[in-house]
Amino acid sequence: MGLRLYNTLTRKTEEFKPRGDTVGIYTCGLTVQGPPHVGHIRSAITRDILIRWLEYSGYTVKSIENFTDIDDKIIEKQRKNKEDWRIIAHRHIEKYLRACDILNIKRATFYPWASQHMEEIIVLVKKLIDKSFAYEKKGDVYFRVRKFPNYGRLSKKSIDELISGARIAPAESKEDPLDFALWKAAKPDEPSWLSPWGKGRPGWHIECSAMSMHYLGESFDIHTGGEDLIFPHHENEIAQSVAATGKEYVRYWMHNGWVTLGGEKMAKSTGHYFLIEDVLKNYSPNVIRLYLLKTQYRNQIEFSKDRLDEAKAAYSRIKIYVEEFKELPEKIEPLMLGEFTEAMNDDLNTPKALGKIYDLVKKGHEKKSVEIAASIKHYLAVLGFREEVESSGELSYQLIDIILHIRNKLRNEKKYDLADEIRTDLENLGIKLADTKGVSLHRLEDK
């Protein structure tokens, strides 16, 4: 049997059948008003494992992960910090991508930003108005939830429940309290874009429909994200998209569980979280990966030092065994392939797959075998573990930080000769820089 995935839409594990030759995957990435925490990384690792497994299984994948760089929260932050929203967004995107690189999380095919897709967003809103799924009031545009027949299908909510549960005072200009904003008129001093409804900016949700359809087409295969996005974000995304196109939007919806702290969900809105950059100071990328993969992606994971330490001990047992072998053949027929594959095909059951690796470690101790060691190494690579440079993750993170900091000072002082020299030197090491005002994005190239 091939890959089976749990689909939130049907609440069942279903056989995966792609629409075409290329599997299209869209991941709801960050709203970048804050730095990435461990919960964000869990989502990223889930996406990473999905893509790695699809590619290992022979599929071609096109993956999109968005950044929502304009929303209420980031505007609030701009006001509070007196810092341009673009700089805030840039900084957090850079931190996120840097952490992903260090953690060996595969890059998506594209990382679109909401602010750079205003045209697509406006066209989509216009289309919804034309089809009378949306209406304009005083520069705001709202989606008519009641007009969309299957509203609530993903989150298993009925419209009546939503009304009784509604806790916020509805905006006065809405026809119905359930309607949600597609476009918001700009208040004074807010970032805004010109639209047929005056100056304004997109509401949350619409950017994902616009960008996913722009890059992947009106219908695509898999949409991933954290469980907390099921409602309202993904519910609204479906409503907008299907209303606009009349077609099926996404076939498989995958949602990962929380990372918890003291049993409660880690979330940036409550200040209840650990930043990934801080975790990387104490634990290597491989240990963090093992910690996350020890639990199946749909279950919640408690974040604690004990759990990380446990993962560290568990990881070193595998590592120590494989390191006994100096030279291992790259091309092999891995042992226990059937069992490993079956575990992964079962909705990416990484805990079970890891169990198979430990079975191999044990067998390897009974009988020293190049085949066994090479098989273990093979599976580690499939699961995205970095080929050592172990424990240097934290150090290189900090070193790059220092180098970029100094280099940006040089750039500010217009000492471009030296800054360029550093850029060339870093590039030779496989670290590519992309300079923008105030910050430098960088990425690690595979060596």
Place this chain on the structure above:
RNA sequence: GGCGGUAUAGCCAAGUAGCUAAGGCGGCGGUCUGCAAAAUCGCUAUUCGCCGGUGCAAAUCCGGCUGCCGCCUCCA
């Protein structure tokens, strides 16, 4: 209140009807070692939140109860 998820050893975590309930961490004992550490070998759940039911057979299905978590508001 409505909806959804979850409950397996000291801790973490697979297993959704049928061989002895994976695997990891920890603990205990042995091997190795000048000692220690590391490594390694062995042991570590007659039992799967509670109560009842259906099966020849249930952790796995059905009904009820309880605990925990989440969503219904921004959230990965």
